[in-house]
Amino acid sequence: MAAGASRVFVSHLAGVAVFDPVGDQVGRVRDVVALLGGRRRLPSVLGLVVEVVSRRRVFLPMTRVTGVESGQVITTGVLNMRRFEQRPNEHLVLGELLDRRVELVDGDDRGEEVTVLDVGLARLPARREWEIDRLFVRRGRKGGGLRKRRGETFTVDWDSVTGFALEEAEQGTANLLATFEQLRPADLANVLHHLSVKRRAEVAAALHDERLADVLEELPDDDQVEILGTLQDERAAVVLESMDPDDAADLLGELPEDEKDRLLDLMQPQEAAPVRRLLSYEEGTAGGMMTTEPIxxxxxxxxxxxxxxxxxxxxxxxxxxxxxxxxxxxxxxxxxxxxxxxxxxxxxxxxxxxxxxxxxxxxxxxxxxxxxxxxxxxxxxxxxxxxxxxxxxxxxxxxxxxxxxxxxxLPDDWREEAAAEGLPGLARDGATAPPGAPGTAAAAGARSADGNTTDGEAVRDG
Structure with missing residues (x-):
């Protein structure tokens, strides 16, 4: 790499601006795409997921990154505008690896459970290729001995842990949510839409009721129904109370009749009353579309x-x-x-x-x-x-x-199309990369490839 750092933690890439060689901003980093399998000892970093001006997410291969400097990423200027789609063998570092619980495999700490707070990327000497070599972790619930304090944080080599290949039933969200804290509801909804069903449910469960209500209002209907179905009925009712009555009515209108009635009965009567009135009007009329809370x-x-x-x-x-x-x-x-x-x-x-x-x-x-x-x-x-x-x-x-x-x-699936094409709004500043030492939070993923192969590993062409 011609310029910039030879090692960076992904939390420091979250929301970082991406510039072309003449200094024009082309987007912001939203994630890092890595290949955990393959014949290499350490995982390959394929590239970055970049959100461009129209909010479309595209893939920027690491081979086209010429510099990772303080608060910015420099590219060759060649950016494939094809919409990013994650492939089966690829992992999003921010969306999937942060908050994972893994086990140490070396020395006296063997078998101890730790939580991944941040992931370190290293540039290979004299090349534009990167790999994951470090993890910033926090001691967990098992092991550690008398001298090891629970909650202690430290850095370990990638090959000093095991467990990334295993499916985790309940993955944490604290560090991932720290990255999303400054995002507007529409932007956070776009992030959730691109996560896996499992990860989406975990993030929704961790959001505050009011924040989740704001995000639900920006999601496609299918995502709304899916997320609401993962919540306990009591919490689902509270979230519906926090939504605008017209949005709550639209969401309840997508549910089976018995489920809709059950949730309405769980809502506070004064909150449920305007929603019931809205549901009484025919869909597609002024009564069915209006909000009951004007000034x-x-x-x-x-x-x-x-x-x-x-x-x-x-x-x-x-x-x-x-x-x-x-x-x-x-x-x-x-x-x-x-x-x-x-x-x-x-x-x-x-x-x-x-x-x-x-x-x-x-x-x-x-x-x-x-x-x-x-x-x-x-x-x-x-x-x-x-x-x-x-x-x-x-x-x-x-x-x-x-x-x-x-x-x-608009067509019924306009939210899905907008999310897929990155069109819900104009470019936003996005999340600001957390300052300080690694372990604060992570950003969003990307994939890398230039059509070549390294050590027999498959890479993408964007």
Whole structure:
């Protein structure tokens, strides 16, 4: 390798930017692909999984990496944009090897169980080939002797441990999750989608309820149902309570009737009530797509109060675009719907102005039975991102946002296609590589190959 370090731990590659020779960023490292079998004594590092600008994951062979320096990876500039697909004999170092429990095979520590916290990669002298040679581990539950402290961390050679070839029933997630901590829900959902079913269930089990709820909302339907099925019923109900009611209703709508009813009964009554209402509406209508939690204020509320509600950090942008003015009660179904005040109007008025003086009554509300084509045309005609839904008594039932409409206009498998093509959003900064000594966390995987073979081992062509 022409430049850069001769050894690096994978935790230091997590989220690292990848640059071409002229200094343009082409993506970020999401994992490392390795071949654990073969005739070599040490596992070969085939390459890197790189997430490019469109969020597509591609394979970057290590033979095309010209430098691994502080906080960056330099390539030859040749990047195959074919979507990365893991092959049967390949392993993702971050996704599969971190948090594995293995046994020491040398000396007095023989048979002691340790947990893999980080994996060290070494560059072969005068070549662009890399191999796994070190492991950063923590002492586990078995062995260790009186002088060996449980929880002690240390570095060992790769061939000083055994157990990577064995299927582990319950693999830990602490170090893997440390890498994902800064990812947005949509990005973490993309990571989960690419993990194995077993690993996906382990990560889901380790996520906090609110975090898992946010991620579930971004996953394809099949992944949602699969993950929810791995949870105990009590926890599944809590996660559903943490989801937006419309997303929870969509997920429950994918389940068998008896399972749906069982989970609804386990939810808190006040949380289950809006979900039950949404499930009562026909799919593909305004009632079936709306959220029951728009911003609702009374006409005697001030502009300052409205702006405070709009500024709430966890409020989706389409719902923050307007405030719905209603008579009490303020929770849906509300009292009489009076009209809407748009966010831009709030910015132009003095803070003490009452909302009743600013209500826009020209925007007619929609009945819950409004079909999808009419709803899409309504949003387009008025150039708005959210529409009020009222019943026959003009009580506000909820609001339909443009993202809900797009979700139903797109093909049923659009999330799967987006995940496969890397299109759910624009490029993001991704996770920042954890600083400090090895053993903090790992990133995402890649594979390597240039069409040649080494020591009879199969390598890929990207």
């Amino acid at each position: 609702v204020l009374r006409p005697d509320a001030s502009v300052a109060e409205a702006l405070a509600r709009v500024r709430q950090e966890d409020l989706p942008a389409p719902l923050a675009a307007q405030v719905y003015v209603c008579r009490p009660p303020d929770e849906t179904p509300t009292g009489k719907y009076l009209g809407v005040v748009h966010f831009q109007r709030l910015l132009r008025e003095p803070p003490f102005t009452l909302l009743g003086q600013l209500v826009d009554t020209d925007l007619r509300p929609l009945p819950p039975g409004t079909a999808l084509p009419a709803l899409a045309g309504y949003l387009a005609a008025y150039n708005i991102v959210s529409a009020p839904v009222v019943d026959e008594g003009r009580h506000l039932l909820g609001a339909v946002t443009v993202d809900d409409v797009l979700d139903h206009l």
